[in-house]
Amino acid sequence: MGETAALAHRLPARTDTLLSLIDHWAKAFPGAPALGALDYAALRNESTHDGDTAALTTVESHDPLVAVPSTLIGLADGAVAFSAQTPAGNPSPGELLFPVRRDLKETDFVRMPQNRLIAMAMALAKRYEFSRDDRIYLSGPFDDPGTWLALVAAIYAGTPISLDPEGATLLWILDGSDAVVDSRTRVLHLRTTSETFADMHRRHPELTLVNGLALPEGCGLPICSDPRDPPHTVSTTLGRPLGGTEVMIVDPRTGMDRLLYEAGEVWLRGKGLMTGYASGSRAFEAARFLPTGILGYLDSEGRLVLSDGKSDLDAIHDDDDDDADTG
Structure with missing residues (x-):
């Protein structure tokens, strides 16, 4: 935890843009590896744009050597959407727009500023003690905010991002591919079943x-x-x-805590x-709680457990019907 905790004393006061983080490491540790064969200075050069950028840049590539610089260029003066489809509405500069299917329609x-x-990535880096001594391998699509969360956590901590899983100390596997674990691996994130976790x-x-809870509305x-x-x-x-x-478990009919x-x-x-959906179909106020539509409960230590593997609220209403029938 020592090195990661000390980052707050070394990072610049302004850490609200990805380029400010990259600029910091390029100056603080010239030649230090950043992304594949690119050091931070080279990554910064790859992300330099000439002239004005578009109000909205679309990034479809899943090659990190293309997706990351393209995103940084797009964020310089505009927003970035990770899809060939054009989002509705007018995104604000500095926003990342991740596609999400709602209601199976x-x-x-x-919309993620x-x-x-960066704020969530800082919290992630601190929880798992990302450091400059680590190497992270990411295997996930770039239209998934969970991929970007880990990538930005690595940039925040100065952790080299490897294009090869061999020798990586941090493995972030979001696409179902096999995890190649060796003696240097210390952290492994998978999107898989509870049985696979138990076996691992x-x-x-x-x-x-x-x-964890894979939720686009919460940075992944x-x-x-x-x-x-x-x-x-x-x-x-x-x-x-x-x-x-913060997390709260609520009776959706009454708004009361469970x-x-x-x-x-x-x-x-x-x-x-x-900050909301690009279509504006659901209003969201940052000071209020966001209903996720996911059914679960908290155990005695504040850990989230999904209820019977269900991710919708039908079961709540089914239980109510059962209670009415037996009453």
């Missing part, structure tokens, strides 16, 4: 395994495993909120949530 876009992404823990008890991973918790909880819970994020172990809708509030 049209594709909308989550880069300063909010049996085979690699030395690893810090990361489970607003709730995740806490290394301070017993290892077996990784396969049975989704962990705790990242720093700066007790521990009582199922309800998961509501979130914090500095790392979206």
Whole structure:
């Protein structure tokens, strides 16, 4: 934790843009690896734009050597959308727009200002102690905010981003590909089943395994495993909120809090949530809690557990009907 905790004393006062973080490391550690074969100065040069940028840049590539510089260029004066589809509305400069399917119908876009992404990335880097001595390998699509969350956490901490999993100390696997674990791996994040987590823990008890709530509206991973918790909880819970994020379990009909172990809708509030949808179809105020539409409960230690694997609220109303029938 020492080096990561000390970053606050070395980073510039202004850390609300990705380019400010990259500029800092380029000056502080010339020649230090950043992304693949690029050091921070080279990454900065790749991300330099000539003249005005478009109000909205679309990035479709999943090659990090293309996607990252293109995104940085687009954010210089405008917004960036990770899709060939043009978002509705008028995004603000500095926003990242991630596609999300709502109600199994049209594709909308989550509006995520880069300063909010950075705030959540800082919390992620601190939780898992990202440092300049680590190397992170990311295997996930670039239209997924969870990929960007880990990537920005690495940039914040000065952690080299590797294009090869061999020798990486941090593995961030979001696309279902196999995790190549070796003696240097210390943190592994997977999107997989609880059974796979339990099996991975049996085979690699030395690893810090990361489970969590994949939610585009919350920068991709607003709730995740806490290394301070017993290892077996990784396969049975989704962990705790990242720093700066609050979670509440609510009866969606009344807005009243549920007790521990009582199922309800998961509501979130914090500095790392979206500012809204590009279509404007659902208003969202940052000071209020965001209803997620996900059903779960909190255990006695504040860890989130999904209810019976369900991610909707039908079960709540089904229970109400059952109560009415038996009453």
